[in-house]
Amino acid sequence: MRILVVGGSGLIGAHAVDVLRERGHAVTTVARTAHPGVDHVLDLEFASVDDLRPLLAGLDGVVYAARTDEQRPLRKPIYPVFRQDIVEPVIRLFTAARHEGLTRGVIMGSYYTYFDRLHPQWRLATRHTYIRCRAEQAQEGRAAAGPDLPVAVLELPFVFGRAGDRLPNWAGPLDRWARSRTPLVVPAGGTAAASARSVAEIAVDALEQARGADIPVADENLTWSDMMARIAEAVGRRRRVGRLPAGAARVSLRFAGMLQALGRKESGINLTHLADLLLAELFIEPATGRSLDPALRETFADSATTAEHDRVPPSA
Template identity: 80%
Template sequence: MDDAMVRILVVGGTGLIGAHVVDVLGERGHAATTVARSARPGVDHVLDLASASVEELRPLLAGHDGVVYAARSDEQRPLRKPIHPVFREDMVEPVVRLFTAARAEGLTRGVIMGSYYTYFDRLHPEWRLPQRHVYIRCRVEQAREARAAAGADLPIAVLELPFVFGRAGDRLPNWAGPLDGWARSRAPLAAPVGGTAATSARNVAEVAVDALEQADGSDIPVADENLTWPDLIARIADAVGRPRRVRRLPAGVVRAAMRSGGVLQALGGKESGINPAHFAGLLLAKLFVDPPSGRPLDAALRETFDEKAGD
């Protein structure tokens, strides 16, 4: 491991994961500069990467050793067809410009916060995930084209992230609100029979800083625990103080519901990054990352769903 101090530009540095990356960099004696779309405490530079040119990015990157891309994309938003150009404009092209500028400024390491769907695409090419889901296609393109722009002297680690629990100030996972409300309600709880890997924002940050210190250019799947959907929903219900039984949804019900969602989107001339017509297959699969770290998620769950955690 390289113990020398490094200076890192963190894009999305006040978001859930980016804020933890900044914290871990500081704890290990490194320097962090933050970039975000809007001004708020902790933001060093306000810039929207969606419109920033290579020439605008180079002065921000000058003097840094590495860069972390931790900006978030919304894969569920329905948009008018065709959506691939829109997703590329949001997810791929800004990252290519960022690492083109980073290469020009002589940076030597980088990290992209990616998705564990690319991990499963490598494991299961027969699932045809990039062909079925525009979001996953763009994640694959993002990693490939960013690395091509960066070149061999700027290795980029792509962290393949599952469900991420935790809190950074008032920043929570974008899906936490609906699950929190459901778990606190009197409505029955039910979930598909599949499952997902899960991790904490803190663990993601530690893995990211490890990769920066080592100038690692690997694809790195990140997971602390593998949980079935019923187990995950039950853990959330426990965290909000309303523990109860979670029923298993029959596979046929899940498939029918997802097909209906796909038909409704198609009738409206819309698509989303994760295609509901094929989403049932993902919900019913065990999207587990092996081996997980084994670090317990209890503290991150409490941070995510305990109303007092942010006080």
């Protein structure tokens, strides 16, 4: 196959490129900034269908692996900004792919859409702009692709790993916390997690099979306590992880949400309702059962390379 990987210099995109080439497929890459291994520099937020068609001409498939920072606070209303970043580039990309006769595609999405389907009573898409836009991304991207271009949506949790100097954008804060003398205190609940390599392999499987399904991805399901204990062990500071009372988590996050609201700002994952997510067991079954230990060691092997990633840790 001949595949275009959008976001090919990022953590997941770079692993997808590696797996595709290992399996004998031809790959070209596009990213918004120049980086070793990037064939075309183009910001899809501003690229038109006509800009995209020449990149897709003669190809069989496309992988959309661009990253979005859902915890970046923005001035209200935030929906138009998130839609422009998350939804509209995918519509244009798969419209162009349909015009060029591509036969398969993959979108790297979020496991929040999986839980939105599984637990409609949580009202995730109503409460969180990021989740709303992820759901629209999948639905409208597929509509743009049409019936002859099946598009798989990988619903991704916390993804661990490294690709050159690329790390998860939450790695820096957790690395420094694990290495510090600050107590490790986390709430109940937990999350599914996967390695970037595992995500890439599942994505390439979907391309090879021309699947058009929603594919929730997990290698392991971890409580927050388990996850922080393993991060601490990975950085060489094995220690006890304490429990943050649920009430304290709710009060602190609601207060942070109130401060954002006073500044007429909001995050893609609404801080007022974030405690409901943190205290839930966001687990995916079945998990692959592949160990996360190698990816954990890659992610937290060298704190110096994670220093620039100082952001509020999102989930997916």
